[in-house]
Amino acid sequence: MVCIMCLVPLFLIPLVNLLPRIFDFLMAKVYGWLGWEYRKPARVPPACPFKPTATKVDAETISEGTETIAKPSEDTTGGGGGGVKQD
Numbered sequence: 001m002v003c004i005m006c007l008v009p010l011f012l013i014p015l016v017n018l019l020p021r022i023f024d025f026l027m028a029k030v031y032g033w034l035g036w037e038y039r040k041p042a043r044v045p046p047a048c049p050f051k052p053t054a055t056k057v058d059a060e061t062i063s064e065g066t067e068t069i070a071k072p073s074e075d076t077t078g079g080g081g082g083g084v085k086q087d
Contacts (some may be wrong), residue, residue, distance in 0.1 A: 024040050031038035 020043065024038075028038040028040075
């Protein structure tokens, strides 16, 4: 069996996404009863969660930036000691 509270987010997310449309519908009805015209406000389109691919210039600067990062030397990684800490 599945916990009922675990299913709440599955039904809550679509309702939250519909809230602006429900509000616009209800406001249009109220304005209609009052004899006014309700104009829906302009909504901002959803932002894309993915960043655009890097251009050639950006790719060069990114690759240059990674080369300047100092690499750890063999001695600090325990190359000779096998990675075992010695007191």
